[in-house]
Amino acid sequence: MAAAPDPVISVDAMGGDRGPATVVAGVDRCAREMPDLRFLLHGPENVLTPLVARRAALAGRCEVRHAAQAVAMTDKPSVALRRAQDTSMWSALSAIKAGEAQAAVSCGNTGALMAMATMRLRRAEGVDRPAIAVFWPSRSASGHTIVLDVGADVRADPTALAQFAVMGAEYARVALDLDRPRVGLLNVGSEEGKGRPELQEASRLICENADHGGYDWRGYVEGGDLCGDKADVIVTDGFTGNVALKSAEGAAAFIGDELKRAFRHTWLSRLAALMAMPSLSRMKRRIDPRRVNGGVFLGLRGAVVKSHGSADATGVAAAISLAARMARTGFTERVAGRAAFLTMQRQALGGAAAQ
Amino acid sequence: MAAAPDPVISVDAMGGDRGPATVVAGVDRCAREMPDLRFLLHGPENVLTPLVARRAALAGRCEVRHAAQAVAMTDKPSVALRRAQDTSMWSALSAIKAGEAQAAVSCGNTGALMAMATMRLRRAEGVDRPAIAVFWPSRSASGHTIVLDVGADVRADPTALAQFAVMGAEYARVALDLDRPRVGLLNVGSEEGKGRPELQEASRLICENADHGGYDWRGYVEGGDLCGDKADVIVTDGFTGNVALKSAEGAAAFIGDELKRAFRHTWLSRLAALMAMPSLSRMKRRIDPRRVNGGVFLGLRGAVVKSHGSADATGVAAAISLAARMARTGFTERVAGRAAFLTMQRQALGGAAAQ
Structure with a gap:
């Protein structure tokens, strides 16, 4: 292109x-x-x-x-x-x-x-609901996981979640330079049959769309995988995504404050903080979510x-x-291209539901 | 008693x-x-x-x-x-x-x-669904926040969330020695009208029950408040609670690993790690969620x-x-005593719904 x-x-x-x-x-x-x-x-x-x-x-x-x-x-x-x-x-x-x-x-x-x-x-075309996608620092090779939706809409039905998977994968291709991103669906356990019933249906759709969407389906992932290496794109509804991200951010901020306190505790630890500063600053730059600024509307x-x-x-x-x-x-056009088949799928699903 | x-x-x-x-x-x-x-x-x-x-x-x-x-x-x-x-x-x-x-x-x-x-x-009596409650390390005076439900059931209607508030508050009284615990409801923003519609109804019920339940209603809280000081008890459904906790735990583990890496980076940072070890270990003991072991079934x-x-x-x-x-x-009896009025409330709600 x-x-x-x-x-x-x-x-x-x-x-x-x-x-x-x-x-x-x-x-x-x-x-x-x-x-x-x-x-x-x-x-x-x-x-x-x-x-x-x-x-x-x-x-x-x-x-x-x-x-x-x-x-x-x-x-x-x-x-x-x-x-x-x-x-x-x-x-x-x-x-x-x-x-x-x-x-x-x-x-x-x-x-x-x-x-x-x-x-x-x-x-x-082919998209029912837009989503907000963000980068999250993680153990994956690219250093980041993409999470969506993180707050555009507090609800997402299986069709919307399937669309998020396609859009998120395209975003990962552009923003993380990945050929075939790994996609996971956020749930409370990685076993089949876990979690809310609508997630079973979403999981089926996302798996089915893998070739059209150009991604690898990795199944269910858990909150701990946000910072992990199981998926490059983690799909969820805007309510859960928002809570997950803010919980992780809150934990990070809490640990940061406690660390500062620990380093101030004795003169030895103060000296240690001074000595370790370059390494710690490098780490902070690497994992601070604010460094990769920008929620993208997909x-x-x-x-x-x-x-x-x-x-x-x-x-x-x-x-x-x-x-x-x-x-x-030409990101918008690329997403539109990938999403085109979703229109047909949605019509097919709508037809099935109407019967 | x-x-x-x-x-x-x-x-x-x-x-x-x-x-x-x-x-x-x-x-x-x-x-x-x-x-x-x-x-x-x-x-x-x-x-x-x-x-x-x-x-x-x-x-x-x-x-x-x-x-x-x-x-x-x-x-x-x-x-x-x-x-x-x-x-x-x-x-x-x-x-x-x-x-x-x-x-x-x-x-x-x-x-x-x-x-x-x-x-x-x-x-x-008075309880539709049991919940699992856990301690979470936080900035609050007691050092911990109680979060429930974290996985007993992936769904919770407004009545169940209201019951969680009453049970969680009683648990906070027993386990955190708090006279009148502060209760918050997990949402994606602290403003009124935010989030899923069922949360508006739950918020109304939890507010109404504050005196019966012996707690202070603090309104909506966000994922970041898990580690914060806005509430002693954070109420949510088992799906969201599980994701929030695992996301926070995952972030903490990720930061811990990155810290270890940062300390190994140069000989100076290695020496610094050695010097800061006592302060860091003290901090780790204080905030490690595994130290307060036990999810309680309420x-x-x-x-x-x-x-x-x-x-x-x-x-x-x-x-x-x-x-x-x-x-x-006599925790079980105490919860039963507090929950007794919930039966009447549920009957009243059931009656209203049937009309």
């Missing part, structure tokens, strides 16, 4: 916890690393124009699109949708819709972004990357790099 | 990964620490009698009850139930049923133990503690101590 020439990334400059200056700093970092990238930056002109003017690397490559309003982190999706049209988020998504950009990035409110993206870009007619609200310039740059990679590989 | 005199603990000696010698070593350790405890030990007489005879502390305080068969870790609950009667697990539970012991402990197969315990002991007419299959003598002793505490405090 031919790479898109000179990809354009549409960036919502508002809504992040650290404000537009941090977003512009992240854009600038990417611009210096990837000279072919161009940017559309959305937000209040009087705020953004001076910020962009200060960055030499952005000269002639970053166009500011005025949008007076920003979606607040606390806005409910329904409220955000009602007054969407003047917001930087809507403007950033509209540029994709209009074909002016190949991928969008926002640090804003996840729920609002998903609601607007679904309304503005619409779902890809199943829409356009690539959308949700950066952490609290992302710093490095984090924003990571999210934009990911968006650039998706733009370059 | 008067403490039961000379509590008797019924111990299934078979089914653990390390065999009956480890279980007897754990019983011995408890016997030395708590001179008032007595024990019923279940398993093949020819194996257990010599093991017990070797332990001076058990002389005259530990009766062996012959049971020829053991439930294997790989047995499905349905299979185990069919040939239950000759097993050490069934025998251990029967002693509770007969009033010969106040609490039972087993290292065996969780699913089989839950199935047998439900059949042999039956559910307490909602049955009898106290049952499930020890980790891989528990060593210290782990088995921890599970027996927990069982002893439950026996001494």
